[in-house]
Amino acid sequence: MRGTPKTLSLPRRLIIDLMRASMGVPFVSLSRPLHIRPLLEARASAAAPAGWAAMFVKAFALVARDEPILRTVYAKWPWPTLYELPKSVALVAIARVERGEECVLPQRISAPEALPLAEIDAEIRRGKTAPIADVPTFRKILRVTRLPLPLRRLSWAIGMNFGRQRGNWFGSFAVSSVAAYGGGELHPITPGPFIVSYGVVEPGQTIHVVIRWDHRVTDGAPIARLLTRLEQALNTEIAAELRATGPKPIRAVRT
Numbered sequence: 632m633r634g635t636p637k638t639l640s641l642p643r644r645l646i647i648d649l650m651r652a653s654m655g656v657p658f659v660s661l662s663r664p665l666h667i668r669p670l671l672e673a674r675a676s677a678a679a680p681a682g683w684a685a686m687f688v689k690a691f692a693l694v695a696r697d698e699p700i701l702r703t704v705y706a707k708w709p710w711p712t713l714y715e716l717p718k719s720v721a722l723v724a725i726a727r728v729e730r731g732e733e734c735v736l737p738q739r740i741s742a743p744e745a746l747p748l749a750e751i752d753a754e755i756r757r758g759k760t761a762p763i764a765d766v767p768t769f770r771k772i773l774r775v776t777r778l779p780l781p782l783r784r785l786s787w788a789i790g791m792n793f794g795r796q797r798g799n800w801f802g803s804f805a806v807s808s809v810a811a812y813g814g815g816e817l818h819p820i821t822p823g824p825f826i827v828s829y830g831v832v833e834p835g836q837t838i839h840v841v842i843r844w845d846h847r848v849t850d851g852a853p854i855a856r857l858l859t860r861l862e863q864a865l866n867t868e869i870a871a872e873l874r875a876t877g878p879k880p881i882r883a884v885r886t
Contacts, residue, residue, distance in 0.1 A: 693868055701825060
């Protein structure tokens, strides 16, 4: 059968490199529904509600601020070690269409626990709409993706295997979801060490969350506690910040 060869685009080559880097990570996953009634009420009444990705990014970072293991990566060089980062660095999977091709690019957000929710949301929206050349994270990762294969492999090896560079290149956690396209239980992979995915809001005011993590970094019990604390952060700190934006304006109704 004769088909049509197609040249790999830069975004597709990036995903290929990302999957190759993720192959050696021993991932384990845990999923459960989170009860988020207070968050939903706060978001429904907020004048400018943030997107779900922004809320999960900040909630995870708030938990990680008090749980150093959630800011820890596994590094191989110069010898195998666990490397604790001083702050969280989030990578958010951004779905875009470039030159007629659907693709995913990572938007980097440093220290989201210290940023206003509105600023995190603005950065994510900027990643969705701004030209690729105007987004620093996109420029950086695609510049490496343009390199010849040997140099690309070397760049990825450095970024993967030195603790400090792991934070710079791959962050301390990632957020990815297909909820905007109808939901589903997504189990994405990444070089690690943590990746969070969420579904659509269910009728019982719950949202299903999946977290995958590098088993070399931690075990199941701390992650189970993380999901409980994540639920609390969404319903308290995040909900309070949404309420602080003020209520939606009331529209006058002609009688």
